[in-house]
Amino acid sequence: MLIPILGLGNYTAQVDIELDFSAVEQTRKVFDPNTPATRSEYTLEDYNNGNVVAGVPGALSNQPPADASIPQDVAQMKDGSVMGQGSVHKEATRNYELDTTISHERKQSGVINRQTVAVAVKSRSSVNPDTGEVTYTPLSEADLNSIRQVLIGTVGYSENRGDLLNVLSMPFAEPEMEQIVDVPIWEHPNFNDWVRWFASALVIIIVILVLVRPAMKKLINPAADNDDQMYGPDGMPIGADGETSLIGSDIDGGELFEFGSGIDLPNLHKDEDVLKAVRALVANEPELAAQVVKNWMQNG
Template sequence: MSDILGIFNKLAPQQKIVLGVAVVGTIVLMFVLFGLLNQPSYSTLYTNIHEEDAAKIVDQLNNDKIPYKLESGGKTIQVPTESVHEIRLNMAAKGIPSSGIVGYEIFDNSTLGMSEFIQRLNYKRALEGELARTIIQHNGIESARVHIVVPEKSVFKSEQKSPTASIVVKLKQGANLDKESITAILNFVSSSVEGLQTNRVSLMDTQGRLLSKDHGTDGFGISTSKQYELKQSIENYLSQKAQTLLDNVVGFGNSMVQVDIELDFDQVEKTMETYDPDSQIAISEQTTKTENIGSNMVDSSAQVSENTTVNYEISKTIQRVIQGSGAIKKLTVAAVVNEVPKTIVEKGSSTIIYEPRPQDQLVKLEQIIKNSVGYDINRNDNFSLVNIPFETNISDPLNNEEFSTPGTFD
């Protein structure tokens, strides 16, 4: 020890300062490393919990003097790894959290004396919880709730009602669900519930927006909104075709055409069997030989007979045809054509009068319009063509004295 002090005393003042700082730094570093090594590792206790439940959990942890960490804006709580299971059991015994999603673990505490109604109710709750858990796994969904309504089974099949389901999702900040994700969620839920069809599942978010409005189909059909859009699109297309022809024939502004269609959105499946009598195929052939021998020695003659039976089958073709929906069931066309304007000059003043168009011209116009829109008499389509003068001098209410506003000095 004296040798160390002797060496230290021989050092220059600056060297003593540097050595002292190094010793102090080493001691501080050892304390920091010791603290980090002794710091417990943390694991997730709960995630995606509501604020009310998070407040209850934090309050309970503070009362029990258990260290914790808050992540994801307070929605994830972490506690020491070695205590996570014990803490979770203690929280469950106190009914915390109360908003947790319940799945099939609800049957872990089932009793033998449970009624059939309670069993069905628990199964529905478990199924709803499991579906919600799976939906939450989507990247853009923060939380989800699923409600399933399964009607009681009826003795008569015709009176049996179909089950329905409703899904409410809370999207993450800035997230949106595309059509593929919406379709996937609807199909996932419908395939998880017996007898549930996709068009009986509704999906909405917490903002009140119905996300499944364009997906209410059964795989082949078209949703109601899409039916209206298709109807309106075809009507506008046919009206524009006929209007373009009339504008080139009678002039722009001298005609109007409106088309109304009735579409058939029913899915029709037909199975046809076609038989061809001219085309036969041998499916079996049987030959029978019979030999008759004389009854006495004198009559030694023998007779041999042979009979062949061939079974034929007529060629048969089976076709399964599914007719697409959206076919035009009925067409109604209303067309109005302006009369021909004619200028008459009398005593230096000119007057415009309107004369009806010739009948042969109206017949030609009718034929043009019918051909342009695809008129079919076998479909019971309706058509009307009217030749009347158009009103060109429409009075403006703003310029009419009857509607004028009195001035200040009236």
């Protein structure tokens, strides 16, 4: 966020965040007594007159009872207008259903409790063209407040949480430039290593050219060695006595034919044999070879 404003390397920032990773779960049950609902109700009323005839059956029970004062209306006993003549028993049972709310709460873990942000901004530098002296000027308070406003929206600054945000302007320590000195190559600290690597590479190249290459060549084309042994350095075939001679001069038997003045060639059946014989003829009898070519050209 600050790179487009201040530029790369013109500021440094440090952020410290305090997190709470504790997991909290809470279950709550709430009753509302203001809105009760009747769940069940039981009511019992008992009316009893005190002048009821009772006793052991006998002679007295056969006598007519005395005059009794029996209330004619039960309502008089309910409202208490008839006193001393009976009893009234009332009983009521009511069950209420209260309004209940059960809530289960689980708080998020890893909540930010507090964060601290510190930003140091490099002071503006100016160079004196006459003396070359570098002077550092701190940023103005208005510029620092603008940077604070940008950071408040970027990092999610909250005063209620107790966050801290500090923006300061100060000169930065400039790294010292190392002076490069021309050192001879033999005085370089890595000169011995370079020599050792070069010698190792040279030995490997020599081994490849002297040992590996001929061995690979012999494995790939073994017939070439036999051909090299049959011919000398001048391309002439080597005879049985080890000296260069014409092809067929040491061959006994076989069908020979005479070509030119006293040159005997074997009966050749392969193109390679013919080519080798022609090379030997040209090398030993250049005048004869030139005459043959001349005759070919004349005969057309």
